[in-house]
Amino acid sequence: xxxxxxxxxxxxxxxxxxxxxxxxxxxxxxxxxxxxxxxxxxxxxxxxxxxxxxxxxxxxxxxxxxxxxxxxxxxxxxxxxxxxxxxxxxxxxxxxxxxxxxxxxxxxxxxxxxxxxxxxxxxxxxxxxxxxxxxxxxxxxxxxxxxxxxxxxxxxxxxxxxxxxxxxxxxxxxxxxxxxxxxxxxxxxxxxxxx
Amino acid sequence: xxxxxxxxxxxxxxxxxxxxxxxxxxxxxxxxxxxxxxxxxxxxxxxxxxxxxxxxxxxxxxxxxxxxxxxxxxxxxxxxxxxxxxxxxxxxxxxxxxxxxxxxxxxxxxxxxxxxxxxxxxxxxxxxxxxxxxxxxxxxxxxxxxxxxxxxxxxxxxxxxxxxxxxxxxxxxxxxxxxxxxxxxxxxxxxxxxx
Numbered sequence: 001x002x003x004x005x006x007x008x009x010x011x012x013x014x015x016x017x018x019x020x021x022x023x024x025x026x027x028x029x030x031x032x033x034x035x036x037x038x039x040x041x042x043x044x045x046x047x048x049x050x051x052x053x054x055x056x057x058x059x060x061x062x063x064x065x066x067x068x069x070x071x072x073x074x075x076x077x078x079x080x081x082x083x084x085x086x087x088x089x090x091x092x093x094x095x096x097x098x099x100x101x102x103x104x105x106x107x108x109x110x111x112x113x114x115x116x117x118x119x120x121x122x123x124x125x126x127x128x129x130x131x132x133x134x135x136x137x138x139x140x141x142x143x144x145x146x147x148x149x150x151x152x153x154x155x156x157x158x159x160x161x162x163x164x165x166x167x168x169x170x171x172x173x174x175x176x177x178x179x180x181x182x183x184x185x186x187x188x189x190x191x192x193x194x195x
Numbered sequence: 196x197x198x199x200x201x202x203x204x205x206x207x208x209x210x211x212x213x214x215x216x217x218x219x220x221x222x223x224x225x226x227x228x229x230x231x232x233x234x235x236x237x238x239x240x241x242x243x244x245x246x247x248x249x250x251x252x253x254x255x256x257x258x259x260x261x262x263x264x265x266x267x268x269x270x271x272x273x274x275x276x277x278x279x280x281x282x283x284x285x286x287x288x289x290x291x292x293x294x295x296x297x298x299x300x301x302x303x304x305x306x307x308x309x310x311x312x313x314x315x316x317x318x319x320x321x322x323x324x325x326x327x328x329x330x331x332x333x334x335x336x337x338x339x340x341x342x343x344x345x346x347x348x349x350x351x352x353x354x355x356x357x358x359x360x361x362x363x364x365x366x367x368x369x370x371x372x373x374x375x376x377x378x379x380x381x382x383x384x385x386x387x388x389x390x
Contacts, residue, residue, distance in 0.1 A: 009343060049343015051246065067341040072267070076307040112271040117308070146262040146341045148204060148244015 008068040009044035010142050011053050012099055012154060014061035020097055020191040028175070030103070030185030034061050039099065039191060041156075050147055064101055066142025066154040073120045078127050087135035094138060094158040097191040098167065101144075101151035108182035109145075124177035133170045136163040151185065203263040204239035205337050206248050207294055207349060209256035215292055215386040223370070225298070225380030229256050234294065234386060236351075245342055259296055261337025261349040268315045273322050282330035289333060289353035292386040293362065296339075296346035303377035304340075319372035328365045331358040346380065 014033075018040030025035050040056040050065045071079065087094075108116065120126050130139065138158045145152040159167050171188070174180060209228075213235030220230050235251040245260045266274065282289075303311065315321050325334065333353045340347040354362050366383070369375060 007340070007343065044343075047343065052343065067343075069341050070304045072308060074307055075309040079307045109265045112269055112274045113267060113312070114270040143341055145202070146264050146338055148202065148239075148242065148247065148262075 006068065007047050009048060009050045009053050009065060010068060010154070011040075011042040011044075011050070011056075011063050011065045012101075012156075013040045013042060013056040013059050013063045014038075015040035015056040015059050017058045018056065019194050021194055023190045023192050025190070026188045028186040028188050029183055033101070033187050033189075036061055038194070039189065064144065064151060064154055065147055065149060066144040067147070068140065069143050073117050074127060078121075081131060082127070082134070085131060085134035087138040089138050089140055089156075089158050091138065091158065091160075093160040095193045096159050096161055096164055096167075097193065098157045098171075099187075099189040099191065100155045100157070100171070101185075101187050101189075102153045102155060102183055103151045103185040104182045105184040119179050119182070124174070124179035126174065126177070126179060129170065129173050129177075133163075133166055136160070137167055137170060201263065202242050204243060204245045204248050204260060205263060205349070206235075206237040206239075206245070206251075206258050206260045207296075207351075208235045208237060208251040208254050208258045209233075210235035210251040210254050212253045213251065214389050216389055218385045218387050220382065220384045223381040223383050224378055228296070228382050228384075231256055233389070234384065259339065259346060259349055260342055260344060261339040262342070263335065264338045268312050269322060273316075276326060277322070277329070280326060280329035282333040284333050284335055284351075284353050286333065286353065286355075288355040290388045291354050291356055291359055291362075292388070293352045293366075294382075294384040294386065295350045295352070295366070296380075296382050296384075297348045297350060297378055298346045298380040299377045300379040314374050314377070319369070319374035321369065321372070321374055324365065324368050324372075328358075328361055331355070332362055332365060 014036030016037045018038035020039045022035065022037055022039060042053055042056055044053045050067065053065065136159055140156045142154040144154055157167060209231030211232045213233035215234045215236065217230065217232055217234060237248055237251055239248045245262065248260065331354055335351045337349040339349055352362060
């Protein structure tokens with residue numbers, strides 16, 4: 001994956017004809033989302049905003065939109081380490097995916113940058129923990145908060161079936177961290193690529 | 196001004212019937228903007244996204260949209276100092292305003308958080324310089340980058356006529372800073388409140 005600064009809008013849409021089949025779905029914290037049999041991932045043109053995203057094939061129900069954007073907490077050293085270990089999306093063996101929409105609390109967003117960074121990494125080791133699972137678990141983050149969306153982040157993961165247990169371990173460790181005390185809504189959607 | 200985390204969408208619209216009259220306008224770096232006789236400032240409902248913003252009275256020409264959002268570089272100590280000195284928008288004596296839409300370069304956005312912070316404050320003293328002009332110059336920042344807008348930030352200032360020279364000094368000092376080497380588009384629009 002790229003850790004550059006390119007902007008791209010992405011929508012995740014409840015769509016029975018989407019290319020990812022929903023295997024299971026759970027509301028981890030707060031209100032859930034209506035369950036669809038499938039999810040479509042719609043990527044916009046580079047640099048274009050959310051308003052320019054096209055519709056899905058047979059869109060129905062919810063649509064969550066986010067922007068791939070610059071990193072907010074990662075230091076230069078961390079980014080170099082991530083870049084050396086990361087995997088791209090779309091690997092042929094990565095038949096499993098997870099969409100985890102997350103909203104943090106007003107208390108989180110009221111913290112200044114240095115305190116959010118300290119909780120994120122020095123206390124919760126978010127980047128360090130994630131790095132242990134690279135390149136097995138590919139990840140892409142979409143920022144939604146400034147779009148007035150119901151979630152702040154849409155986190156997307158892709159991995160081979162053999163690494164599903166490792167993914168469960170990863171999310172379990174993050175959910176046990178100090179940072180997750182500030183998560184007030186989280187839905188966990190597990191997906192399998194339609195062949 | 197509040198340094199909290201409340202989200203609010205704001206549009207600045209070329210509108211001859213807007214409540215701010217354009218006194219002068221200059222393209223500082225890069226392409227300018229069409230000159231309108233007036234500008235309307237349209238504020239959305241708390242928490243609502245840019246798509247929910249209403250139209251201006253007689254909108255014509257450009258519309259720039261941004262989100263009031265959480266602070267990205269300010270430390271807890273800096274935020275406390277800012278909060279103690281800041282002034283709100285809408286003061287009766289603040290008959291002058293300035294709208295400075297700014298876009299930074301891909302090189303800026305490709306820098307990791309710690310390097311952007313170091314250029315912003317340790318090298319360029321952005322917050323420290325701005326603080327010298329508080330409470331004379333009230334400021335509100337709107338984030339546009341993740342909206343796919345032509346600018347990354349819409350910076351809005353309000354001040355009494357007696358402080359117009361101080362405002363010129365403030366923007367002059369910031370434009371001479373290391374941070375401004377990363378500004379690739381900036382328009383300077385000076386406004387007077389319609390009585």
